[in-house]
Amino acid sequence: MGATLETVVFYFLAVFIIVMSVMTVTTRRIVRSATYLLFTLFGTAGIYFLLGYTFLGSVQIMVYAGGIVVLYVFSILLTSGEGDRAEKLKRNKFLAGFTTMIIGAAIVLFITLKHKFLQTENLVPHEVDIHSIGQALLSSDKYGYILPFEAVSILLLACIIGGIIIARKR
DSSP states (O other), rough: HHHHHHHHHHHHHHHHHHHHHHHHHSSSOOOHHHHHHHHHHHHHHHHHHHHHHHHHHHIIIIIIIIIIIHHHHHHHHOOOOOOOOOOOOHHHHHHHHHHHHHHHHHHHHHHHSSSSSOOOOOOOOOOEEEEEHHHHHHOSSOOOOOHHHHHHHHHHHHHHHHHHHHHHOO
């Protein structure tokens, strides 16, 4: 019964993510697009929780769904007018995007069908305590994450400053 329920939840989350992703790129209102992106990121966190990656699911919600989408909405509201809508897509751009989508789907399908998926047996879960995760995140050695964290923080700071400068020009 457990595997059946997990399968149903997985397919529900997969359909939810696909629908919200399509709505993200097809809506003409940019704030709605950011809202649909938020739902897509929540669905992705649900997949992580379903797989048992609670730390990764929590990071997905806190960093992406909580931080990045709020930053997007903040930037949108600072830089856009009341009735801003996306332009109608021209036919040649639509055909180029559709062709690229078909080629990408064909490549993914080809790779998926050619790959030999092997069943692993007797996997023992490896528990990692929060202290070692914190050390890995804040270390500057070969496998540390402090440099990418600082690069992302500088990038986000530049985005915020750019948004403020654009908003002050009005």
